[in-house]
Amino acid sequence: MGYPHQPHPRETLVLSKHFGDAEARTLDGWKKRGGYKALEMALGMDPVAIQNVVKESGLRGRGGAGFPTGLKWSFMKIGDGKPHYLCCNADESEPGTFKDREIMRWTPHALIEGVAIGAYAIGAETAYIYIRGEFTEPIQRMEAALAEARAAGVIGKNAMGTGKTIDIWVHKGAGAYICGEETALMNSIEGRRGNPRIKPPFPAVAGLFGKPTTINNVETLAAVPHILNNGADWYKKMSRPDNPKSTGTKLWSVCGNIARPGNYEVEMGFPFGEFLHEVCGGALPGRTIKAIIPGGSSVPIITLEEAERGVMDYEGMVSVGTMLGSAGCIVIDSAQSMPKQIARLARFYAHESCAQCTQCREGTAWTTKILERIVAGDGTAEDLDTLLDIGESMTGKTICVLSDSCATPVSSGLQKFRHEFEALITRKTVHAVPTVVA
Amino acid sequence: MSHGPSASGGAVLKASHGHHDEPYVPVFTGDMRTKLDELIARYPTTQAALLPALWMLQDARGWVSEPGMAEVASLLDITPAYVKGVVTFYTMYHQHPVGKYFIQVCTTSPCNVCGAEDVVKAFLDKTGCGELGVTSDDGRYTVIEVECLGACGFATPVMVNSDFLESISPDTVPDVLKKYQ
Ligand SMILES: Cc1cc2nc3c(=O)[nH]c(=O)nc-3n(C[C@H](O)[C@H](O)[C@H](O)COP(=O)(O)O)c2cc1C
Ligand code: SF4
Ligand code: FES
Numbered sequence: 001m002g003y004p005h006q007p008h009p010r011e012t013l014v015l016s017k018h019f020g021d022a023e024a025r026t027l028d029g030w031k032k033r034g035g036y037k038a039l040e041m042a043l044g045m046d047p048v049a050i051q052n053v054v055k056e057s058g059l060r061g062r063g064g065a066g067f068p069t070g071l072k073w074s075f076m077k078i079g080d081g082k083p084h085y086l087c088c089n090a091d092e093s094e095p096g097t098f099k100d101r102e103i104m105r106w107t108p109h110a111l112i113e114g115v116a117i118g119a120y121a122i123g124a125e126t127a128y129i130y131i132r133g134e135f136t137e138p139i140q141r142m143e144a145a146l147a148e149a150r151a152a153g154v155i156g157k158n159a160m161g162t163g164k165t166i167d168i169w170v171h172k173g174a175g176a177y178i179c180g181e182e183t184a185l186m187n188s189i190e191g192r193r194g195n196p197r198i199k200p201p202f203p204a205v206a207g208l209f210g211k212p213t214t215i216n217n218v219e220t221l222a223a224v225p226h227i228l229n230n231g232a233d234w235y236k237k238m239s240r241p242d243n244p245k246s247t248g249t250k251l252w253s254v255c256g257n258i259a260r261p262g263n264y265e266v267e268m269g270f271p272f273g274e275f276l277h278e279v280c281g282g283a284l285p286g287r288t289i290k291a292i293i294p295g296g297s298s299v300p301i302i303t304l305e306e307a308e309r310g311v312m313d314y315e316g317m318v319s320v321g322t323m324l325g326s327a328g329c330i331v332i333d334s335a336q337s338m339p340k341q342i343a344r345l346a347r348f349y350a351h352e353s354c355a356q357c358t359q360c361r362e363g364t365a366w367t368t369k370i371l372e373r374i375v376a377g378d379g380t381a382e383d384l385d386t387l388l389d390i391g392e393s394m395t396g397k398t399i400c401v402l403s404d405s406c407a408t409p410v411s412s413g414l415q416k417f418r419h420e421f422e423a424l425i426t427r428k429t430v431h432a433v434p435t436v437v438a
Numbered sequence: 439m440s441h442g443p444s445a446s447g448g449a450v451l452k453a454s455h456g457h458h459d460e461p462y463v464p465v466f467t468g469d470m471r472t473k474l475d476e477l478i479a480r481y482p483t484t485q486a487a488l489l490p491a492l493w494m495l496q497d498a499r500g501w502v503s504e505p506g507m508a509e510v511a512s513l514l515d516i517t518p519a520y521v522k523g524v525v526t527f528y529t530m531y532h533q534h535p536v537g538k539y540f541i542q543v544c545t546t547s548p549c550n551v552c553g554a555e556d557v558v559k560a561f562l563d564k565t566g567c568g569e570l571g572v573t574s575d576d577g578r579y580t581v582i583e584v585e586c587l588g589a590c591g592f593a594t595p596v597m598v599n600s601d602f603l604e605s606i607s608p609d610t611v612p613d614v615l616k617k618y619q
Pocket of ligand 1: 060061062063064065066067089090091092093094177178179180181182183215216217218220221400401402
């Protein structure tokens, strides 16, 4: 549902059905709503059989990359004699994204159940839920629910009386966007600086503590109990008839200049135009929407017209020149300066670069400097080409894709809103430059 | 680069009510020590308890001092220099004392387009801090801008110490401050 709003009739409530319902936060309340049946079923299944159901459902990672979840799980060799780990990625720091927060705040047991099933399915006895340090309330809700689940023997050394061990711990982050990148996250759990690691080796071979590891997003894991309860076919049906590659429901976080910001859950393939205007209430009174960043700040910016032609699934977003990403949909209207907002995004990436790679460390800083100069009215005609050149040298050349993510809004923004940059350069219209960020 | 509020970026935190000269009293004794041992048991290596241990230290003392880092280092069997290397990576560990109320306002684009910069101005104005990262003369407030707090649909989110506030506008800033005196 579009919490804090009432659910819209065109939403399909699976993950968000109990948002806003405080009773669902307790173990009893969760069980009353059908909770932990899937875990009970899962613990009686062969782990590989669970992997297969998830594979069959078509579930893909909701953290941004959209990697098929069942396939990822199948890389974990059950019975290889090594400890395995599951990391649940609750770092949620991609600007525009705030869905995992609501899952943890309202339905902590939904996540525990998903994590427990995921851990068992990959042969892990220990799972860590990595929650960003700023999420004080979600951390408290998760800790409370975990304590309840442990006390009731749902998880722990004898999970649901099956003799199987499933330990789940919260690991609290300490302020670093980059720790959402899976290998940086593992370093952060290990008590290190959150620098991404060079791959290979991939986490399934040598991940957390050097052991086979799977990393999944909160929303991905929260979807798993529903798939086990209702079957892969039920999940697969929630898709476009002509596109079996994107299945299920997706939580979209909608923010910025929109009438009703919030989280909305729709089936894959929902028409984007209807979503924006009907479900989210469209533009603010008297304003017009001009740009959309549909998948969190790292995906290409599109115009309203492009968005209106789009459908909301992985392929649908690609066909209008952008990506589904984390489905953190940022809406920008005509009252905003695109150069100023793109400069602000560049500053975000410059602040968050872990500084290991030269292209990223220098490129994000240089990009920010030029953009802020343009916004301040001191830009030159050459600046725009320089920005594109820097972007080019920042793309596809670094340990992780944070570097690419900084170049993306700049190149797509310049492509679609070049006139706004040129106007600043030729007419010297000055906008307030973002101030210092600590 | 990830850096604490005290690092580059122009804003320097003034240590207005620091405890720099007082003798260091260990944090991890009694219950705190028991709690740390419980945390260590959750991981296969002792070092993995570093972030949780630093959180405990900061929660107890308000910031992460050099002697505090040394205490954590000795308990986790790592060097103080290593601990410092980790502390400086993460923005949420304070390497200097901060105001009694540490106020963080998100100004990343999704909040920025909803007027987050005016919320920052209102806080700087009404707290008497005047400048980002500078603690007010009475030691009560420090205001900084932060990157996306993961609550973009509730613009503008603001953190006051560990309290997470939603939908703050310049108009509601005085009410917020009334609660944090
Ligand atoms: C810079 C960067 C930041 C990321 N931040 C997050 C994040 O906050 N949450 C998340 O789930 N995935 C994030 N990811 C993606 C993860 O690396 C990883 O692909 C994901 O957690 C895998 O889970 P999934 O397959 O369930 O999506 C980030 C990736 C990069 C490169
Ligand atoms: S691309 Fe940037 S954030 Fe990623 S590893 Fe390199 S320097 Fe760090
Ligand atoms: S941009 Fe402000 S909370 Fe995300």
